[in-house]
Amino acid sequence: MSRSLQFAVFGHPIAHSLSPQIHQAFAQQFGIALDYRTIDAAPEAFAGDVQHFFADAAARGANVTLPHKSAAFALAQEHSRAATRAGTANVLTRLADGRLTAHNTDGDALVRDLTDRHGLDLRGHDTLLLGAGGAARAVAWSLFEAGVQTLTIVNRSPEAADALADAIGEPARVHTRYWEDLAGIGSFDLIVNATSAGTLGQALTLPFSLVGSRAVCYDLGYGKAAFGFLAWARAAQALHAYDGLGMLVEQAADAFEVWHGKRPDTEPVYQSLRVHGA
Template sequence: MTPSRFAVFGHPVAHSLSPRIHAAFGRQLGIALEYVAIDAEPSQFAQALAQFAARGGQGANVTLPLKEDAHALAASRSERAVRAGAVNTLVRREDGWFGDNTDGAGLVRDLTERHGLDLRGRRVLLLGAGGAARGVAPALLDAGVRDMVIVNRSPARADALADALGEPGRAYTRYWEDLHELGDFELIVNATAAGRQEEGAFVLPLSLVDSLTAAVDLNYGEAAIGFLAWARAAQCRDVIDGLGMLVEQAAEAFELWHGTRPRTEEIYADLRAHGRVLVGED
């Protein structure tokens, strides 16, 4: 039997743990599949995706910086992908690619089920307004957070995300330079890629933290070191990287493709135990 073909697209993408995760899911459930990483710059993404489809590709994950491009290329989209304005999962259908976004569901499942956090009533600071932030913002609002302040170094992108969410009383923007004036938050989510690019990228005001603050980085491995180091120094109550979210969003995508949901705790524990957490945000 010829294995079904899947891939993860990104730039860079060599770091991605997705091929390892989906191979483990396939073995767990006895499903034969081929899953590879394909590096594509934004200008090359449409062509690379078309070539993948022509070779029999049936589904794809999409990571930085291509999630908003994937949204534009999808012939149809789920409601959560429309709300996010970003796509991280593609399913091949007769009329073209169907786009979904499993990031938010993966994050909420990781925080509530694996880490035992109750998100209801929390004041949230979301750092970043790109594809990663777009993927998780709607799910956090649906999970019952009280309000969400979106801060991005490009204010226009933050405003665009807040407008797309359509809840002006709960989701609104502030300037990065004004972080010290925003008060404290029970949840701080880093959805930026700053940790990839510069040492000491996160020197944030300690006034953002209170006795209940959970600090969450959507990145994992080396890309999360800067933010997580700040969170520990600030004595945040919970300090969480993006590995659990990565595994949970992958399980959501796997279920879309194969109609059955894999168990996630086995692969999550394996990645932690064997130090296979490299660098990135899928």
């Protein structure tokens, strides 16, 4: 009797992950039998744990979350365009010859959640991106390519923001500002929080003046990690405030399609997670 295909999500910590639930729900749509588990890998053990996982002939793919996305990119022998631009990977896939290929599906997932699920036309939006780390690098390109009018990147260390803006290479539309100048840089139609403050349990103090009259505020995190930013957005009277649960489901769907060649229906999975308090 053949074993089920093996998949996993690597992170540290990882017990809170919804990925096993999401991938099992997708698999049920197609009658696919798979085993999907969480693997808590400390940073120093990550490379060895990934190699051990993929040494199993039944292992096909893995999702990767904090704090391992940069390390996952470095482990792979092949890289998708999105992963190369971000310098990080959230999906690893074992090829037939045993090599690993890295993908980054975060940016496309964010845009799909904003446009398809929440009905936002990104064209013409003046957008503020908070953060310039791996998460921000993954979504900046996709926001730009989705047609935002301007993209202003603000990070506590300005060098990282400048490097991201330089990489995109469109100075007429992509700008950087200093974090300490946030109160004086005007208002925005779309504000995306790509900092790790919520995940790390740190307060994020932002001026209400950033929020335009019809602004949409979006946190890449979900659940407890997004509470602080979303509370600020509502207090600032943003038109809409969303967490990243939809993005999580969409990036999982992209990974599922890479691994199985089938595109799952994400909406029932998203709604089920919402009903159950995710």
